[in-house]
Amino acid sequence: AQTVTQSQPEMSVQEAETVTLSCTYDTSESNYYLFWYKQPPSRQMILVIRQEAYKQQNATENRFSVNFQKAAKSFSLKISDSQLGDTAMYFCAFWPYGGSQGNLIFGKGTKLSVKP
Amino acid sequence: SQTIHQWPATLVQPVGSPLSLECTVEGTSNPNLYWYRQAAGRGLQLLFYSVGIGQISSEVPQNLSASRPQDRQFILSSKKLLLSDSGFYLCAWGLEGGWGDTQYFGPGTRLTVL
Numbered sequence: 001a002q003t004v005t006q007s008q009p010e011m012s013v014q015e016a017e018t019v020t021l022s023c024t025y026d027t028s029e030s031n032y033y034l035f036w037y038k039q040p041p042s043r044q045m046i047l048v049i050r051q052e053a054y055k056q057q058n059a060t061e062n063r064f065s066v067n068f069q070k071a072a073k074s075f076s077l078k079i080s081d082s083q084l085g086d087t088a089m090y091f092c093a094f095w096p097y098g099g100s101q102g103n104l105i106f107g108k109g110t111k112l113s114v115k116p
Numbered sequence: 117s118q119t120i121h122q123w124p125a126t127l128v129q130p131v132g133s134p135l136s137l138e139c140t141v142e143g144t145s146n147p148n149l150y151w152y153r154q155a156a157g158r159g160l161q162l163l164f165y166s167v168g169i170g171q172i173s174s175e176v177p178q179n180l181s182a183s184r185p186q187d188r189q190f191i192l193s194s195k196k197l198l199l200s201d202s203g204f205y206l207c208a209w210g211l212e213g214g215w216g217d218t219q220y221f222g223p224g225t226r227l228t229v230l
């Protein structure tokens with residue numbers, strides 16, 4: 001079975017500091033997409049960043065960047081200059097090639113608290 | 117720009133009662149539509165997805181069903197709710213519809229079955 005593992009159920013960081021959330025996945029596929037979603041207390045899921053497995057360059061979106069290590073099947077999210085508004089659940093998700101139209105597989109999430 | 121709506125925002129229902137949750141998307145045509153459930157302390161579980169009107173695929177067998185009566189409307193239903201149906205239900209849409217398409221989520225519905 002293809003799975004996504006987020007080994008850190010909870011993390012905290014001081015405002016303005018940098019934090020890295022880990023994610024590993026298990027698959028025999030060589031082509032796939034990876035995503036990080038953020039779910040703030042309002043509960044609406046928001047796309048943070050998207051990575052295509054065949055692109056070696058790590059994706060970045062403003063203060064958010066990923067460290068994609070394909071051989072290690074690792075996809076960590078780095079948040080720089082953390083802000084109070086970054087407090088949320090963060091979900092790593094994985095969509096393997098050849099999966100069904102809806103085959104987006106989510107991890108169980110990491111709860112991030114940004115402290116003033 | 118595209119927006120996605122879900123209602124109701126919260127719902128409390130007795131066991132055995134029917135359910136109808138609605139999701140609508142604005143600002144796009146022929147989107148892929150998805151229903152997810154998020155149980156406490158867990159990630160999202162895909163329940164249904166639809167690539168067009170009347171086309172529904174089920175990922176998890178259960179007492180829930182879905183329908184897509186119009187291009188941008190997606191409905192989640194049940195004839196008789198179970199306690200285990202409690203959770204947070206999220207609707208999502210994707211434009212391109214293919215593998216790896218980014219999914220955009222609605223605000224969700226909190227369902228409590230008593």
